[in-house]
Amino acid sequence: xxxxxxxxxxxxxxxxxxxxxxxKSLADIRRFLARVANDLDKDEIEAGKARTLTYIGSIxxxxxxxxxxxxxxxxxxxxxRRENQ
Numbered sequence: 001x002x003x004x005x006x007x008x009x010x011x012x013x014x015x016x017x018x019x020x021x022x023x024k025s026l027a028d029i030r031r032f033l034a035r036v037a038n039d040l041d042k043d044e045i046e047a048g049k050a051r052t053l054t055y056i057g058s059i060x061x062x063x064x065x066x067x068x069x070x071x072x073x074x075x076x077x078x079x080x081r082r083e084n085q
Contacts, residue, residue, distance in 0.1 A: 017045050019053065023060050033057045 017039060023029050033054060040050040 017049075023057070024064075026061055026064055029057050029061045029064070 019032070019036075021028065021032055023032055036045070036050050036053045036057070039045045040047065045053075
């Protein structure tokens, strides 16, 4: 018997695991990715979803690093500007 799927290609009747987390720091992302890896290992999420969530986590971690660096550079520039006045 063929499996029936809905418009999201999820088999009908199969409950997909949802993630609702705040990813505001690298530590948050590390915990999130560890949970994704554990859920994948326990077959609680599909490999494709784990791959997508891992990619998003990777991009977010770079954005956080870049934002932190930008804030530090701005503070240094402001201090330099004040010293030169």
